[in-house]
Amino acid sequence: MKRIPILLSVIVLMFGILAGCSSSTSERSNEADSNSETIDLTWYYPVNVGGTITEVIDKYAKDFNHGGIKVNGKNVTVTPVYSGNYDETMTKVQTAIKNGKSPDLSVQLSVDLFQIKNSIIPLDDFIKNDYEAQEMVGDFFPGFMKNAQTDGKTWSIPFQRSTVILYYNKDMFKEAGLDPETPPTTWEEVIEYGKKLTKKGQWGIELPATISGYWIYQALYLQNSDSNMMSDDGKEVYLNTDEAKEALQYWVDLNNKHKIMPEGVLDWSTVPTDFIEGKTAMMLTTTGNLTNVKNNANFDFGVAFLPGNKRVATPTGGGNFYIFKDTSEERQQAAFEFIKWITEPTRAAEWSMNTGYIATRQSSYETEALKEYVGAFPQAKVAMEQIEFANKEISVYEQGKIQKIIHDALQAAINGADVNETLDKAQAEAEATLKAYQ
Amino acid sequence: MRRSNVVRENLTAWIFLLPSLIFLVMFTLYPILSTFISSFYKSDLSTIEPIFIGFDNYAIMMKDEVFRKAFINNIWFTIGTVPTSVLLGLLLAILVNRTFVGKVMSRVFFFYPVVIPMVAVSFIWLFFYTPDYGMINSILKLIGFEELNLLGNSGTALLSIIIMVIWKEAGFFMIFYLAALQNIPKDLIEAARIDGASKWRQFRSVIFPLLMPTTLFSIIIATTNAFKTVDQLVVMTQGGPNNASNLLLYYIYENTFRFMDYGRAATVTVIVLMIMVSIAAIQFFAADKKIHYS
Incomplete structure (x- = not known):
């Protein structure tokens, strides 16, 4: 009979510990109120x-x-x-x-x-x-x-x-015979400069397409259109407009047609490293990378407004x-x-x-x-x-799902899918996702 | 008197089992049950109070393109990682089970990927796979290949991740095989040799059958790992490009924490659970009979 009390006390102790776990958190929130x-x-x-x-x-x-x-x-x-x-x-x-x-x-x-x-x-x-x-x-x-x-x-x-900005390597600009104080200001100039800057082991420009890639794409979208990619009430998106398709085609062409950007989907976190390592002369990414680039780049770099097309624009973040x-x-x-x-x-x-x-x-x-x-x-x-020149970042009901739809479309197009079909499909998916809010 | 003894014995047993039972119920059985129930509800950002919808979530899943893609990817991922990493583990174990100079060093070398956290490994390999200056591309270029953006192409993303996972896991199975190899009685192999068995015959008829329990264990672990480790996706591809490397658990993670679609996440969890239980059942009941435990 002696053993039972010991075992019982073990059990009591167990429950005590478990109970303690749950009560300690609830006490904490009351603490502030009780002290007036x-x-x-x-x-x-x-x-x-x-x-x-x-x-x-x-x-x-x-x-x-x-x-x-x-x-x-x-x-x-x-x-x-x-x-x-x-x-x-x-x-x-x-x-x-x-x-x-x-x-x-x-x-x-x-x-x-x-x-x-x-x-x-x-x-x-x-x-x-x-x-x-x-x-x-x-x-x-x-x-x-x-x-x-x-x-x-x-x-x-x-x-x-933050916003999206253009980072460029001034040393590479000089080397290519470009003025390091006049970065490209239009989409055409990006292509023109990019071609001069691209050589073996060095690319003209990089745009990341993972993590916040949708945001970089939104920058192109805004530059090519007078309106934003979603409604202000967050219930609609406009992913397959002609302007949207042109913007995506421009991104895809940087590699396919103009050969100034590496092939395939570029990772959000490797793009700044590519820039710091001197593998790309320009990149589009967040202002949040400014301190990182400043501390790690061993060359003279500049930052500039995003090159515009129909207008100069960037989303905020x-x-x-x-x-x-x-x-x-x-x-x-x-x-x-x-x-x-x-x-x-x-x-x-x-x-x-x-x-x-x-x-x-x-x-x-x-x-x-x-x-x-x-x-x-x-x-x-x-x-x-x-x-x-900043506009609203895309913000909708079902933010996560819509972001994923944009990413999937962006990555599919970069991997060779037809831009028209991809964006039409994305729009249909987005509409189905947002149907509950109409 | 006798009756009370039985009661007391049973009671003692229950009391000893109680602590683990409490944890099992709290952290395994209860979550499974509640997941199962949640899978019958619509519970996402647009529904404030969950609505009962029966099997609708399952019907939606069957039609969902991303789910199907993740499901098929997971099958390829399992086929790609399980036999290869187990077999490689066995080969490595045989390799380092002999006496040679640098034996300890090479054991450490093969085992060290196991001790590095998956997140760290993924970050290192993310840069290995980077075009231009990434290590893998430098090697590919040396042997005359074009530069490849391995993680950035639908065709190569999943394969790249499979290769990394094999590298990470083979050492783990090597350790188990090494222990098993060293437990095989020397006299059995000697007897086989005296009977005139070749090296290969010794391996096929004596060593390999004795390693079967380890093989079963390794295959179970590798298979479950194929469904339950997705840290690499979070770091390396986020399931992209366009879901080319998406796996079921990452799909669950995204639905829960990014989309807050709890009903759908619960549904996929139930499906994965079913798959796991059936794999385990097949392995235990079918394969078990053919295995010789010494």
Whole structure:
């Protein structure tokens, strides 16, 4: 009989541990509410570029927590939670909401709007009665606000934003007898320059077609068309217009016809390496690669506006702040105060210098620190100036499925499928996918 | 008295089994059951509350082009990786089972791909396969081939991934075969030799049959791996170009985490589960009878 009590206590212990696992998380969220003096916000943030981003974020949190910002007489503090890359952040936020543990705020892709619209709140009420907030919204580059707004409401606040730009190798330009200070500005010039720049072991240009390849394609689409590839309400896409087909044909021809781009689908992460290794004279990719190229290229490089066709254009990219629905009004107000604090011009400038993203506020470029930085590294300014020509990045309901449809079409065409048929098929698939929202 | 002893013995057994039973129920049985149930619901971004739709998800899957492509790719992937990596493992094991200079070194050499995480391996091979300066292309160019964008072409993407996986897994099976080879009693081989059996005959009639349990084990592991490791796709091709290298698990991953189409993801999970269970059943019940366990 002696053994049973021991075994029983083992079982009790087991259950104790299991119970402990589940209760410790629920206690945490109550903690903040029971202590009436402070509001502790949970902020999910992704890291999508290299460098010591987490340290910068932790420093921000520390500064903010000592900043003495109050809502309803209570101190506001923030706990940043690193949540992986953008995809993982989306997963974590969704899981948290499903389990009733919604974060207070998060940084997610500006184009995630329609996917999470049911879980977030519009910010107009906060902006309406707050002079500072109105000033803030007015100070963001208008191009960056485009993806934040739909049905007449503002749903998010820009934080770390980017565009597509052209990178080119000045040394190779000189070698080919081209002026290193006048990069190509039109599609024809790209082909003309590209032919001069292509030789054995060196390509004229590279466009990546994986990961964010749809985004590069959207840039070509916008340059070739007066309208965007989707409707503003996120319920329709226009993938098989004549302009769309011309844009895709142009991409395909860079290899097939003009032989200035390597054959096959080029990987998102190997294209910048190709450029740094001197295997391609030009590339189109995100401004987010600026710091990477600056640190690793052992040649003189330039960046420039994307070459245009019917017009000069680029989509925007990057992440915005969202505030979630399933918390109290007080916490939402506190979250908004934090967003105001962290997007102040000096901090936006600092964030830009630390990460390579474009500073989101126009007045950031008047701060001493950023002026000095841009003076020494003028390439950083090109990205900022190009925002004037920036359009909405594709953002629709069923964002993931639509992106995949575009990628599949793009890759199929690069691998030799007929451009017309491929885009007609993509349009049909996209329409079927979006049917539920009509 | 006797009755209570039996009860007590049973109770003790249950108590000892309880911890693993709890984990089995929590992390295996319950998720399987709930996946099974989810597969009968429409549950995606457009449906806020899941709707019961019976077998509709299965019907949709049968018509889905990407699913069919991933399914066929997975069959080729299995055919491409399982026999080759197991056979290569056996050959390597025989090779390093002899005494020669550098024996330990070559064992380490063959085994080290196993210890590197798949994600790291994929990143290295992504650059191996890069056109121009990638290692594979440099070699191909040396022997007179045209430059190839191996991962960027529908025709070569899956094959490139298969080759990488064979390289990664062969060393793993080598270790099992090596252990099995060293467990074969020397006197059996000696007896065969005295009977006049050639080297090949010794292998075919003595060594190979004694290795069968290891072979069965390796084939099961390799087959399950063919369905459950997709880290390489996340890093290298994302299933592209145009689904040329898409596999079932990656398809599930995309549906769950990128498209948030939980109903469809659950459906494919159930299908994969069925495939796995039937493969395991065939291997255990059919092949088991022919295997000699010493």
